[in-house]
Amino acid sequence: MSSPKPPVHQSPRIGASIFERGFRERLGRRHFGKAERQEASRFFGGPPLRCAYCGIAEAKRWDHLVPVRAGGETVLGNMVPACGPCDDSKAHRNFETWLRERNMDQNAIDVEEQLAKLHQYMQAYRYVPTLLEDRLTKTELLRFGEVIKKLAALRMEADILITEYKSRASSRECGAQDQK
Numbered sequence: 001m002s003s004p005k006p007p008v009h010q011s012p013r014i015g016a017s018i019f020e021r022g023f024r025e026r027l028g029r030r031h032f033g034k035a036e037r038q039e040a041s042r043f044f045g046g047p048p049l050r051c052a053y054c055g056i057a058e059a060k061r062w063d064h065l066v067p068v069r070a071g072g073e074t075v076l077g078n079m080v081p082a083c084g085p086c087d088d089s090k091a092h093r094n095f096e097t098w099l100r101e102r103n104m105d106q107n108a109i110d111v112e113e114q115l116a117k118l119h120q121y122m123q124a125y126r127y128v129p130t131l132l133e134d135r136l137t138k139t140e141l142l143r144f145g146e147v148i149k150k151l152a153a154l155r156m157e158a159d160i161l162i163t164e165y166k167s168r169a170s171s172r173e174c175g176a177q178d179q180k
């Protein structure tokens with residue numbers, strides 16, 4: 001019995017993306033401990049802590065308002081309480097664009113009110129997002145690019161190994177079924 005070849009990109013991309021995110025995050029400020037979380041909670045009117053995006057659901061996560069990819073740092077003024085669905089839906093998008101587009105479908109919340117609150121929060125802690133490109137020197141930026149390139153190569157190497165393993169393991173399974 002021949003099984004179709006699995007598509008190359010079927011395997012979940014392991015490790016590298018998490019590493020890249022952590023890498024980017026560490027190249028910015030990271031100061032968001034218990035005291036900062038309490039302060040942010042107070043700003044957003046907790047407890048009970050509501051999601052800073054929809055204002056409705058209970059917030060169970062902390063999200064980077066300006067995503068790490070866009071230079072967002074882990075500090076007061078950029079870390080906001082979020083519910084799972086909002087956090088997952090927003091992902092790496094610009095919060096204003098995302099919130100407006102999303103509400104067009106649902107029309108469930110007062111977007112302008114939520115956005116005003118988010119801007120107030122950034123202003124209250126004087127948070128100004130800075131791109132990684134503006135934070136690093138030219139040499140550091142080159143080194144950053146080199147690491148990212150190596151990570152992509154490593155990820156590809158890992159993906160090939162996973163794909164080959166899966167294809168071998170599944171053909172072995174098929175063989176075992178044929179013998180039954």
Ligand SMILES: [Zn+2]
Pocket residue numbers: 051052053054055056057082083084085086087
């Ligand atoms: Zn929410």
